[in-house]
Structure formats: C-alpha cells, structure tokens
Amino acid sequence: xxxxxxxxxxxxxxxxxxxxxxxxxxxxxxxxxxxxxxxxxxxxxxxxxxxxxxxxxxxxxxxxxxxxxxxxxxxxxxxxxxxxxxxxxxxxxxxxxxxxxxxxxxxxxxxxxxxxxxxxxxxxxxxxxxxxxxxxxxxxxxxxxxxxxxxxxxxxxxxxxxxxxxxxxxxxxxxxxxxxxxxxxxxxxxxxxxxxxxxxxxxxxxxxxxxxxxxxxxxxxxxxxxxxxxxxxxxxxxxxxxxxxxxxxxxxxxxxxxxxxxxxxx
Amino acid sequence: xxxxxxxxxxxxxxxxxxxxxxxxxxxxxxxxxxxxxxxxxxxxxxxxxxxxxxxxxxxxxxxxxxxxxxxxxxxxxxxxxxxxxxxxxxxxxxxxxxxxx
Ligand SMILES: [Zn+2]
Numbered sequence: 577x578x579x580x581x582x583x584x585x586x587x588x589x590x591x592x593x594x595x596x597x598x599x600x601x602x603x604x605x606x607x608x609x610x611x612x613x614x615x616x617x618x619x620x621x622x623x624x625x626x627x628x629x630x631x632x633x634x635x636x637x638x639x640x641x642x643x644x645x646x647x648x649x650x651x652x653x654x655x656x657x658x659x660x661x662x663x664x665x666x667x668x669x670x671x672x673x674x675x676x677x678x679x680x681x682x683x684x685x686x687x688x689x690x691x692x693x694x695x696x697x698x699x700x701x702x703x704x705x706x707x708x709x710x711x712x713x714x715x716x717x718x719x720x721x722x723x724x725x726x727x728x729x730x731x732x733x734x735x736x737x738x739x740x741x742x743x744x745x746x747x748x749x750x751x752x753x754x755x756x757x758x759x760x761x762x763x764x765x766x767x768x769x770x771x772x773x774x775x776x777x778x779x780x781x782x783x784x785x786x787x788x789x790x791x792x793x794x795x796x797x798x799x800x801x802x803x804x805x806x807x808x809x810x811x812x813x814x815x816x817x818x819x820x821x822x823x824x825x826x827x828x829x830x831x832x833x834x835x836x837x838x839x840x841x842x
Numbered sequence: 843x844x845x846x847x848x849x850x851x852x853x854x855x856x857x858x859x860x861x862x863x864x865x866x867x868x869x870x871x872x873x874x875x876x877x878x879x880x881x882x883x884x885x886x887x888x889x890x891x892x893x894x895x896x897x898x899x900x901x902x903x904x905x906x907x908x909x910x911x912x913x914x915x916x917x918x919x920x921x922x923x924x925x926x927x928x929x930x931x932x933x934x935x936x937x938x939x940x941x942x943x
Contacts, residue, residue: 686926716931720916749912815849
C-alpha cells in the first residue's frame with residue numbers, strides 16, 4: 577500500500593491509474609503544474625482547475641484511488657506578474673472544493689525577481705486562508721539557491737507554520753537545510769534531473785525518516801508513475817523492514833496531508 | 843528514529859550493485875571518448891569542465907560525494923536574477939552567471 581503525494585495525472589493515461597492501483601496506490605495528490613507550453617489566457621487555468629477538482633477525482637475513483645489537488649500558477653509560468661496575479665485571483669473560487677488541500681506547487685524556477693514576487697503573492701494567499709503549502713524547488717544548478725530563497729520567503733510570512741509546508745524535490749545538498757528549518761521534505765524519483773530510488777533510500781539512511789516522503793512527480797516528461805513502489809522494493813532489498821517502508825511511503829504522507837482536514841485514503 | 847543505518851554490509855552492497863556501477867563507469871568513459879572523437883566546437887564547454895571536477899571528487903576518498911558534487915554544480919549566488927530568460931537549466935553553472943564556486 578502506498579500514497580503518491582506528487583503526480584500530474586492530467587498528463588497520464590487511465591492505464592496508469594490501473595497500474596498504480598495494482599501496485600498498491602490508494603491516494604494521490606496532484607499539484608498544479610506547467611503543461612509544457614505557456615497558457616495564452618487566465619481562462620486556460622479556469623479550465624485546468626476544473627479538470628483538477630472535478631474530472632480527475634472521478635477518473636481516479638474508478639480504480640479506488642483518492643485524488644486530491646493543490647492550486648496555483650506554477651513558477652515556470654510566473655515570469656509575467658500581471659498575468660500571474662489574474663490566475664491567482666481565480667483560485668479562491670475553488671478553495672471550497674473538498675479535494676483541494678492548499679496552494680502548490682509554488683516556488684521558483686530560475687530564481688528571478690518576478691518569480692519571487694509571485695511566490696510571495698501565493699504565500700500571502702495561503703497565510704490569509706490558513707492553507708497548507710506544497711513547494712517546488714528549482715532544477716539542477718538553480719536548486720540550492722532557490723531552496724534558500726524560498727525558505728526565507730516563507731519565514732517572512734509569520735502566519736505560515738513550517739510544519740504545514742512541504743518543500744519538494746530535495747536532494748543530498750538541500751535535504752538537511754530543509755529539515756533543520758522545520759519543514760517537511762519530499763524526494764522526487766525522476767530520471768536524470770532528480771533522485772533515483774537508490775539515492776532516495778540513501779537519503780533515508782543518512783537523514784532518517786522523520787518529515788520526509790517520496791513521490792514520482794510523474795508528468796508529461798519521461799517519468800515513472802510506478803516510481804514509489806519501485807523505491808519500496810529498493811528499500812526492502814536493502815534490508816529495511818516493513819515498518820520503515822510503510823512509514824515513508826504511507827504513514828508520513830498521511831500525517832502531513834491529514835493536517836489539511838481534507839485528505840482521505842478510503 | 844534519528845536515522846536508519848545501512849542494514850547491508852559493505853560486501854553485500856558490493857555483491858548486489860558492483861556490475862550495475864561497473865557498467866556506469868564504462869558509460870562515463872565512452873561518453874568522454876565519444877566527445878574526443880567528435881569534431882566541431884565544444885572542447886571548452888563549461889559543463890564538461892564541471893564534469894571533470896566532479897570526476898575528481900569521486901576519487902578523493904572523502905565522504906558525502908553526492909552532496910559535494912551537487913554543491914559543485916550549484917549556483918552559489920544569493921540574489922534573485924533580474925529576469926528569467928529561459929525556463930530550463932543546464933546542469934552546471936554558466937561562467938557568465940557569476941555563481942560558480
Ligand atoms: Zn510537479
């Protein structure tokens with residue numbers, strides 16, 4: 577049994593839902609993301625948010641998987657602050673949907689001033705509504721700097737409790753600083769640019785299993801919607817017991833996400 | 843639980859994964875050979891200079907190689923940039939950015 581707490585199912589087929597269910601997936605959370613091209617109008621997000629809150633939960637339910645979502649304009653589309661603020665203004669009308677857990681995945685991509693401004697606007701919305709936050713950290717050479725800038729921006733919002741914020745896509749050089757500052761951390765099992773299952777298990781061995789989860793971040797790129805059960809296999813093969821496997825792939829995401837009051841596994 | 847120490851012994855880990863990583867070393871070697879054989883520009887590409895520095899860290903005998911390689915490949919500047927000219931990242935710090943360590 578497992579939870580994949582970060583996967584972009586709008587980009588995946590219904591066959592993937594079936595395979596995930598067969599591998600033991602009982603619940604997922606889907607953060608709002610960049611579709612690979614910039615949307616031409618805020619109305620494009622209105623439709624996307626309907627897909628996330630209405631259509632995907634029904635598609636997932638056919639396979640016994642509970643679908644939840646996080647809303648935002650992703651940092652990859654946040655370089656135009658006027659456009660981004662129009663999208664943020666659409667979010668409140670969806671916040672009463674029972675499967676919306678909070679704001680995400682917000683953060684930075686290239687660590688630009690405009691991205692920072694829109695990150696701060698999202699954080700203000702989360703703080704004003706007492707919402708949980710799921711954070712995307714930048715890729716590759718931009719990750720370390722972006723992770724530090726994001727953590728500072730969150731700390732500037734006194735109303736945001738770090739224990740209700742998860743900072744995702746951590747790797748060996750960022751996991752320690754994220755956990756030290758009281759946040760939850762996510763490891764993403766993604767080819768080439770993020771963690772392999774082997775490295776994720778290494779990070780558990782080095783940093784422990786408190787406030788740490790793993791996800792596939794499966795999306796429209798080359799990625800693997802079964803990455804979490806594959807990491808479970810790696811943990812077992814490396815001699816970790818079932819309690820440890822369950823803690824990182826089920827108990828931890830359940831504990832973090834349940835703070836929303838909306839997360840369900842059955 | 844503060845941490846979950848590696849349950850397998852050194853020998854068991856080597857038995858389990860040596861061949862997989864032997865193959866990865868050959869991939870690295872043949873990648874470098876392939877670039878040598880190819881013509882055109884790129885001999886001074888900043889990504890390959892960074893790659894060589896990473897290879898040196900692999901054999902320096904010190905711990906936390908993965909963390910140190912990621913730090914070597916990270917932008918160490920601290921201020922937001924003026925504008926995001928692109929959405930992508932290159933995997934090493936471009937010399938023009940001023941953020942290389
Ligand atoms: Zn994502």
